[in-house]
Amino acid sequence: EVGENTYDASSKLLPQYDFVIIGGGSAGGVLASRLSEIGDWQILLLEAGGTPPPESYVPGFNQLLILGDADWKFYTTKQKNSFNGFTDNRIPYPRGKTIGGCSVLNSMFYVRGNRRDFDNWEAMGNPGWGYRDVLRYFKKFEDYRGKVTKETASFHGFGGPQTIENKRWRTKVSDGFLKAGKQLGYRIVDPSDPDQIASRPNLHVVLNAHVTQIVFENKRAVGVRFQHRGKSKAVFAKREVILSAGAIGSPQLLMLSGVGPANHLRYHGIPVVADVPGVGQNLNDHPYMTGFPWTIKNGSSFHILDIASPKTIQDYVHYRTGRLTTSISIEGYAWPMSEVGDPYWPEVQIAFLPFTVGDDYGLITSHVLGIKNEVYQQYFRNLVGMEGISIGLFLCRPKSRGTVTLNSADPFEAPLIDTNYFDHPDDMVAFIRGMRFALKLGSMPALKEDFEARFHDQPLPGCTHEWPLSDKYLECYARSLTGTTYHPSGTCKMGPASDPYSVVDEYLKLRHVSGLRVVDASIMPLVTSGNTNSPSIMIGEKASDMIKQDWGAPIMPLGY
Ligand SMILES: Cc1cc2nc3c(=O)[nH]c(=O)nc-3n(C[C@H](O)[C@H](O)[C@H](O)COP(=O)(O)OP(=O)(O)OC[C@H]3O[C@@H](n4cnc5c(N)ncnc54)[C@H](O)[C@@H]3O)c2cc1C
Incomplete structure (x- = not known):
């Protein structure tokens, strides 16, 4: 929407606004839209990036966005427990730098999470964040376009700004994936089942506005400084400054502004406004294994070169149908019952992809993932030109925690992102259980017989010393080819006052x-x-209501 209109209000910037929002991503965009519903409030949204690049309008071009102009182009630090199969033991860590944030780069999967996730947030000392409380906000932003039954109508929302629909195109072999799940005794479910910014005169958006500091007066945030077209500017907030710069940007900016672990700030010569030790700690992300490869019979999936075929382009451009209507990524998810603890709170999420890393001649996937050239050449290259599938997985609730810290006091220098995957030994144990499930799924008759799925049983370089498919081999495989699912979170965690690492309260x-x-x-x-x-959108919706309530503004009834 924003890409088609000029919202850049830099020429009419006011000296002061009621609310200054830093970051126009998934959550910040929602906030700007909802807060500007109150006509008496002046809202400013500052976004470091520009408008989304043209390729972002084609879902099938999603991978081309990574490491492009709309990406911050962050890298992780070198890892000791993971990334052995990636160049220099580090990986690209994409984050959207454009209005829309990561939602512009992402693969458009709509997964809310498990109801137990939110009940657990509440149990961790955050009243008002249980599943029953947050469900209304998930529904509020949805415009569900899938099949409406009595059941789906009860947990989906209608008429909101975000459309949710079934994929318009999928491969034949994805039927095999669903059938393989059934053969293992699972059901096909809607994962949401519990069991736009309009142009408004009071909303100013400034693009290419990189916020460098939050300004405090006597420990009260009163405004922000930002760089815009080579000039340093400042703007003030009468009511609140709201930080929505994402799980990497938000802790970085807090620390640059003097809010964070005092010793770390002093080390970088930053005057301490408040010693808040949890800022940048508790980095949660889902370690994601790129997928065991299988070859399948021709005609079951798609060939990468088909993406550029005149028919595919014509289907998309003229009719909005075909391969380009969906991201080139995962085609289906599965949640195996947990073998440990609550069986309905899965340990891993299984991902089904209708291609292998070898499919694209090493041009895109291995590049955006950061896979070492020798690993591509020795393990994936002989899959070139063959149709295939990959079954990968990510760990739903890892116990390992990473960090985001400052590399320097320079706001234009990328922070240090230490993912620290597999630091906690329980994570590897759970991951290996998930890998075994993935292997089992791939060997079900629905894939093995119907689609002639053949496991690519070549040993992974670096793991040849382990007995194939032994636990040690799987561990070595996981430490080599597990990267990110692009889900960093938790670096300014909400928690009770009794938790010294909580950064924000339940409001x-x-x-x-x-x-x-x-x-x-x-x-x-x-x-x-x-x-x-x-x-993240739900957090933006709920926060908007909390802010309106605090400042005595009316809250729209939800109707559910
Ligand atoms: C490649 C990729 C694929 C993904 N796929 C999916 C998917 O299919 N489904 C799914 O549910 N999730 C997916 N995700 C994750 C999801 O998109 C994110 O969790 C979500 O967008 C985070 O929202 P946010 O508001 O916290 O942050 P963001 O959307 O990252 O927004 C932060 C915004 O703040 C801006 N900003 C940062 N620092 C500053 C500063 N100093 N000054 C001004 N502005 C600043 C940024 O440019 C950005 O626009 C994916 C993410 C990526 C990167």
């Missing part, structure tokens, strides 16, 4: 300072058991 207000809230994926105390875009 998302920053502890030890005033006039400042954090509203984005960084507030999740524990990452949800699924993809994180819709929970």
Whole structure:
């Protein structure tokens, strides 16, 4: 929407607004839209990136966005327990730098998470964040376009700004994936089942506005400084500054502004406004194994070169149908029952892809993932030109925690992102259980017989010393080819005052300072058991109502 209109209000910037929102991503965009519903309030949204690039309008071009102009192009630090199969033991860590944030780069999967995730947030000392409380906000932003039954109508929303629909195109072999699940005794379910910014005169959006500091007066956030077209500018907030710069940007900006672990700030010569030790800690992300490869019979999936065929392009351009209507990514998810603890709170999420890393001649997938050239050449290259599938997985609630810290006090320098995957030994144990499920799924008759799925049983370079498919081999495989699912969260976690590492309270207000809230994926105390875009939107929706309530503005009834 924004891409088609000029919202850039830099020429009419006011010196002061009621609310200044930093970051126009999944959560910040929602906030700007909802708060500007109150006509008396002046809202400013500052976004470091520009308008989304043209390729972002074609879902099938999703992979081309990574490492492009709309990506911050972050990398992780070198890892000791993971990334052995990636160049220099580090990986690209994409984050959207454009209006829309990561929602512009993402693969558009709509997964809310498990109801137990939110009940657990509440049990962790965050009243008002249980499943029953947040469900209404998931429904509020939805415009569900799938099949409406009595059941789906009860847990989906209608008429909201975000359309949710079934994929318009999928491969034949994805039927095999669903059938293989049935053969293992599972059901096909809607994962949401519990069991736009309009142009408004009071909303100013400034693009290419990189916020460099939140300004405090006596521990109250009163405004922000930002760089725009080579000039340093400042703007002030009468009511609140709201930080929605995402799970990497938000802790970085807090620390640059003097809010964070005092010793770390002093080390970088930053005057301490408030010692908040949890800022940048508790980095939760879902470690994601790129997928065991299988070859399948021709005609079951698609050939990468078909994407550029005149028919595919014509189908998309003229009719909005065909291969390009969906991202080139995962085609189906499965949640195996957990073998440990609550069986209905899955440990892993299984991902089904209708291609292998070898499919695209090493041009895109291995590049955006950061796979070492020798691993591609020795393991994936002989899959070139063959139709295939991959079955991967991610760990839903890892126990390992990473960090986001400052590399320097320079706001234009990328922070240090230490994912720290597999630091906690329980994570590897759970991951290996998930890998065994993935192997079992791929060997079910629905794939093996109907689609002639053949496991690519070549040993992975670096793991040849282990007995094939032994636990040790699987561990080595996981440490080599597990990267990110792009779900960082938790770095400004919400928690009770008794938790010294809580950064915000249940109203998302920053502890030890005033006039400042954090509203984005960084507030999740524990990452949800699924993809994180819709929970981030939900956080934006819920925060908007909390802010309106605090300032005596009317809250629209939800109707559910
Ligand atoms: C490649 C990729 C694929 C993904 N696929 C899916 C998927 O299919 N389904 C799903 O549910 N989730 C997916 N995700 C995750 C999901 O998109 C994110 O969890 C979600 O968008 C996070 O929202 P947010 O509001 O917390 O942050 P963001 O959307 O990252 O927004 C933060 C915004 O703040 C801006 N910003 C940062 N620092 C500053 C600053 N100093 N000054 C001004 N502006 C600043 C950024 O440019 C950005 O626009 C994916 C993510 C990626 C990267």
